[in-house]
Structure formats: C-alpha cells, structure tokens
Amino acid sequence: MRKVNLAVLLAFLGILLVFTCGAYLAGAASAGGRGLSTSSLLADLRSTRDESLVAKAMRMLESQYYMEIGPEQHKQVVYGAVEGMFSPLRQPPFNDQFSHFYGPELYKDLEAQTTGEYVGIGVLMGPSADGMYPEVEVVFDNTPAAEQGLEVHDIISEVEGKDTFRMMLPEVATKIKGKPGTRVKLKVFRPADGEFRSYEIERRDVQYSSVSKAEMLGGGVGFIQLANFSENTAADFRAALEKLSGQGMRSLVIDLRNNTGGLLDSAVAVADCFVSEGPIVEVDLRGSQPDVRMADATSKKYNLPIVVLINAGTASASEVLTGCLQDYAKNQVVVAKVVGEKSFGKGVVQQVEPLERAMVEEPSDGQIKKTEKVISAVAITIGRYFTPNHQDIHGKGINPDIWYDVNTRLAQDPKLKAFDKRLQAKRDEMNAIRTELNQYLRANDAEKHRAWEVAAKLARGEDVPDVAQVKPAEEEHSPLMSASPDESRPGGDSSGGGGAGTGKKNGTKKQEKR
Secondary structure, three states: OEOEOOOOOOOOOOOOOOOOOOOOEOOOOOOEOOOOOHHHHHHHHHOOOOHHHHHHHHHHHHHHOOOOOOHHHHHHHHHHHHHHHHHHHHOOOOOOOOOEEEOHHHHHHHHHHHHOEEEEOOEEEEEOOOOOOEEEEEEOOOOHHHHHOOOOOOEEEEEOOEEOOOOOHHHHHHHHOOOOOOEEEEEEEEOOOOEEEEEEEEOEEEEOOOEEEEEEEEOOEEEEEEOOEOOOHHHHHHHHHHHHHHOOOOEEEEEOOOOOOEOHHHHHHHHOOOOOOOEEEEEEEOOOOOEEEEOOOOOOOOOOOEEEEEOOOOOOHHHHHHHHHHHHHHOOOOOEEEEEOOOOOOOEEEEEEEEEEEEEEEEEOOEEEEEEEEEEEEEEEEEEEEOOOOOOOOOOOOOOOEEOOHHHHHHHOHHHHHHHHHHHHHHHHHHHHHHHHHHHHHHOOHHHHHHHHHHHHHHOOOOOOOOOOOOOOOOOOOOHHHOOOOOOOOOOOOOOOOOHHHOOOOOOOOOEEO
C-alpha cells in the first residue's frame, strides 16, 4: 500500500482538528506502507522490543477482566495501545504534540478536511468572543444551514437539547454530524437581535471551498479569507483572484486568522501566485537531502501589494504562506505586509501513514455500495520546515510587521476599554461572591448536621423515611446554586472571561466544519 500524503490539521486541544486540536502539514517523503488489520496490528505490537509487556497485558485483559471483551472492544483496546505508543513523544526530548494515532472517527474528519467533503449542515464554527460557546463563522452556500437561515455570528447554544457551554469544538461538531438524511436539532442565539431560535436541520453531503470569502472592500482592495488548505484551495484561490481582478482590485488582503493549516502543496501553490521564482519553503527530512519547493516560473503571477492578516490561530501551512511572502517582501521581491499578532509557531511536517483498511458502506448513485477504504492511520512528524530566508519558526511563530491585537484596540478604542472595565468589575464581583459563599459553606457544614440528625433519630429508635433527590427548578432562570457554578447564557456576562485583555485564554482559536 502506498502512503497517503494528506494534511493533518492540528488538534490544539488534544486531537486536534477543527477542523482545534489542529494544523498538520502533509509530508514530502514517499515510501511504501501496508494496511494492517486489527490482528496484524496486535501482532506488530507483540513484535516490538517490549513485546512481553504488551502481550502480557493483553493476555491479562483477555483472561482476567471481569467482563468479556468482545471483538469491537478488543479493537478499541488495540487502538488504545497504539495511541499509547505516541504518548512518550509528547515529553522531552521530543516535545512532539503533532504525531498521533487517527482512529476511524478522527480519520473521517481528516478526510473531510483535506477533500472538502463531509456529511453535516454546512457551517464553519469557531469559539465565541468570550470563548464559551461555538459561533458560526461561515455559512457555506447551497447547504442545509443556508437553506434554513443560519447566519454568521449565530451562537449554537444547544445541540439535541444539550448545552454547549464550554464544550470543545470537536465534540460539538461530532454531535452535529451524522448520517445523510437524518436531522439535528439546534438552539441558536442571534446576538444581532438578542433572540433564541430553534432549528431542525437535515444532514446532507456537503462540499465546501476553503476560500470562505472573496469580496471587494472598497478603494480597490480585494479580500480573500482562507479557512484551511485543502486539495482544491489553489484552484479556488486563483479563481477568486481572477474574479476580484475583474472588479478592479489593486491590492489584496489575505485573511489567515484561525487558519490552522492543511496541505503543504496547497500552501505552496497559493504562494506561487505571487512569487515569480526561487524557493517557497524548505523541508528538512531525516536522512535525506532537504526538499525545497520552488516557485513555478511558468505559472501566472499577480503583481500587486498584499496584506496578510494573522493571529495566534494562524498555523502550519498558513505560516508557510505568511513566512514566504514576508521574506520576499524583506528581499524587495514582492510588496507585502503582515498585520495582526504573532502566529502559532508550528514548523514541523507530518506524514499520514495508513494502518488498516476495511469494507465501508457508502451511498453511490442512489444505492449503498461497499468500498475498501483506509479507516485508521498514524500521523508521524518527518521533518522541519524553513522559510525562504531559512527562518525556523517552530515554537516561535511569525511576528507581524504591523502589530494589531486586542491590546492595541484597548489603547485606541474607548468603548472597548469601557467594556473591558465592566467585565473586570463583574469578574471581581463574582470572585468576591464565590469567596463569601465558600466561607459560609465551610462554616456551616449542613451535610454533617443532616447526618447527625438522622443518626440521632435512629439512636432513639425513631423511623427515618427516605427522601428523594430534589431536582433543579425547570424555569428558565433557575437558582444558580442548583446549576454549574460556571453556567451562563450566550451573550451574557461570564465570570470566566477575565476582560477583553485576556482574549487568548484558550491559546488558539480553532474551527470546525459541520
């Protein structure tokens, strides 16, 4: 079996996506590989240097665990063992957060991200401004979400009746996804009018473009937003350039905020639109010569000033494009400025290796057909990349030429500063209430007193009837003591925000397409 040269998006929070835990680049090397069944995976595990430990642990589970481990559970145990192999790589001296195992569900997500096809409703999600809820960032055209009237900035507060407060984006995305033809119930808060809306949306096969916006901003300035780098990004990007050029574009803004990466080849192809000749990126591989990706001198070039907009969620393939344009601007080959805040800083390359194949039922021409497909894989870090000026950005990020972040806005925007002060005051007030509450609860051990009352009655020979659990009030504004201490409503004040000055509390802003 040949290797699958796919992009792996970084799972910032553990898997990551997205489409969150993240931005992976496709590797440049190519070598043979073979698919493995579950049994052959186990065989490979047993043939490792520590085969006695792995085999002994498996035998103990199979023979001594109090419940029978069936075939499906057995497969999950094997998957867990494969995942465990990658855990030490996250520690020194490797400190590698990007090599990991893709089980069947994660591998489906990976395929969707790199091909631009998936089953869902057709939205791109990111965290809300306070980081507490999933917010719709893009509604793709001709999708169920567009047909039902979902809008950009809608906050998805519930999925199938479950509150999404502080729910990780991949978990929200998983709940929204499903089989074609099934329906998903959403509760949405629209900040524009302060109203909640309920939707029941059919899941369908969705095709999307990673060019999520292409428009004129005025003054001859074109604007293209790239959600990620997938197989069709370069063609879609060139099509957007042609469209905007026909509308009188004289300069261009490329929005790479929260673009966590994708296919290396796609990032190179986008950079090639502006670089006439020379290296675009250099990938250094173990045990072989560096792989230098060069500009194609025969392709059409667009000679116009460029502004690249980045933030802390700009990573991987996005940094390849940003670093390339910034270096050539320093070399006075192109006119480009990078605006925003420091990028994420992922300068290593992963290659996706298939592990096992299986027969999968898929709809085709109105019928269900079985097709052999890869269902699990591993992403392995195979190299490190450098910008054209040989800058190593891994763990460092790319500094913008023109800094413009939340601190800049706080210094320049009096209204935003007033919001920040109000949020800080609310936070201080909530912290004071929590301190007072904790002091009261510690000084009044009601549970201990109740236990003493029951024990005293029993000691006197009295009958003590059972008491059922008291459930929280069902009305909309139930007592806070009966709910999670961090519970809040979309659009309302939250004690966890810490003010506008802490806009990077979640590290990076991730996106999920559903």
